[in-house]
Amino acid sequence: MSFRLNDRQQEAVQATEGPVLVIAGAGSGKTRVLTERIAYLVQEKGIHPYNILAFTFTNRAAREMRERLEQSSPGISERLWVGTFHATGVKILRSHGREIGVSDRFTIYDADDSLDLIKDILSRQGLHGQLIRSPRAIRDQISRWKNDLMTPDLVASGVTDNLKKRIVSVYREYERALARANALDFDDLIARVVELFSVHSQAKDHFARRFQYVLVDEFQDTNPIQMALIDALASYHKNLFVVGDDDQSIYSWRGAKVDHILNFEDLYSGTRVVRLEQNYRSTQMILDAANHVIAHNKGRKGKNLWTDGDRGEKVGLIVSMDEETEAMNMLNTVNTLVTDGHQLRDIAVLYRTNAQSRALEDVLKLGGLPYQIIGAVRFYERMEVRDILAYCKLLVNPADNISLKRILNVPRRALGKTTYENLSVMAGKNNVSIMEILKTGVSGLGTAQIKRCAEFVKLFTDLEGVAAREEAPAVIQAVLDETKYRDYLRDGFPDSDSRVENVDELVTAAEIFTETSEDRSLRAFLEEIALVADIDTWDEVQGQLTLMTLHNAKGLEFDCVIIAGVEEGLVPHYNSLDKQEDLEEERRLFYVGMTRARKRLFLSYANMRRRMGIIEGGSPSRFLYEVPEECLDGSIASDENLLFAETDSDGTAGRPMRFFEGRPRAATQKREFEDYSQEEVYYTVGMRVIHNDFGKGVVRRVEGAGENLRVTVIFDGGGERKFLAHYAPMRPMN
DNA sequence: TGGTAGAGGCTTTTT
């Protein structure tokens, strides 16, 4: 990037008063604008950092902004509030939560804790298995309601069907259980602040007056509850500065609304709009490719990125037979790039789903290439780490029934399911926590159980003593020692070595935490790790290849980017084929991936892929065809039988828009498929077919082989059906 | 209560 700000950037930095909307294209220097603006406010306008609040999307982005500010103006970041919505919510609730009945010792439930709680409620209500939706789906529904500011009462008023009613009752009970356990879930960290502000205007006034300037990064990915928080905080001074790019909105599934950015000017009158379209990151070739792809979206403000830098090399195309071959081809590509003088740490492989990392990982291990995966199996989600953390959470907040449930019988102490259920019922009857029941004396159980419970209470009270005296690392160490947890791992798990390593790693993490934090308590440590995302721990300094999802890559950039699995079914994903909005979000996701690249971009797809254990035929993503041919190095499926046809003339998005005539793969790529029977490749995803009973349709999935070859078809007349291809009166259309 | 085998779900993305 050039040293001086360009005129647009300058304008954004200096437009300090009133609402400002910055439409910042990928690579247009928005992070720089944000930090320069804060520095400008402090240095030129004499604003105290205490009066400035900035929201970032990740903790990592917050840390980076702090570091940059420290470089240009030392000391500035100390009293400044920069953080994610969630971290900021926690801060506010710790100091003011009491006013709405939130104790300052509340526990944060992450997504898995929430899930455990929902399962607990379902089994208590005897609903397990009765609700069509899985606990996971119920959790996600509840989360969406919360993010839309819908309380159980509000939801209930509009619900008539029985299934929904039952889900609402789970929602209601979920909220009660959270309150009883003195716990807040992720969504509460924001929602409860909004509640606080609406119930206690003094609290709202306090913060609204304090924050003279509010800045929001990645504004396109804010959801209604976050918007409500922003609006409240900026309500007094009205100096709201938001930066975003509607083309990079990729979190609608988390409740984010692009409308917030599209309608910002209507929401805040007198908004000044600044557009940043000059790109300082990528070559013109990469920008051309990306611009053409995103131009296919209808719901956007429209922009065109340009650079006065190099034209650059064409976008590489990697075509492979299956995912293993794809992985090997990518390894080769990476090796070539390294030979060309690129560093491993400047190369990233991006993919749509975490599951795709597996094949890659295997090959990279074989190839001896150092790599780091962001987000595959999260450290803090590992079973053994969660066990120890459950002990810790319980020590900080004994009312946390879900954590108690997790560890009551871990390691084994003969306090199993039945005992837990009995205790749970007793606690419910007396309206106290399960720990309370345990401590005040258990009745109605056998003498053996009563004795075991007493032993558990003794163990826990001892640990409480340690927790009262010691800092986080010592407490965790005590938990490990006194529960003999390492022995439990060694005795019962074949892979105990890495598990023991993980719990030791947790102690190390706590030690590192105490070295850098003022508050060294266990509570502070738990709070810190509850909010870390995988991307926050990413270490870009090491000489390693980086692997991550397209979502995780938001806000990052690399010299070289390889996007894997650019296929129908992955990008765009199966679950997003049916609705136009979903499809456009997939396109934005692909666009985000493309625009991460500074110098070299590679797009890769495979003709076959194993998905959930089943081999499926894949076809190149429709998005690939949206990249201009002159930008591509190589051509997509050099297959003469490949036909181009738009099947969505009626506006129904979601049907693959291209199809193969006849049996292209079997006929022309026979050599590659010698190992497979012809039937396996006879139907391909995206192929047009005609069925005697149901008429015309499009193949959505192909699974199995031979007589078991199953084909899922979406029919033009609506409806999706699965057939055994061998027996169904169906054939490909010509 | 604990162990095991089999069933069933899952894999879209995450603070």
Place this chain on the structure above:
DNA sequence: GCCTCTACCA
């Protein structure tokens, strides 16, 4: 294809 949960038996 893998992981988690459940049901059933010891």
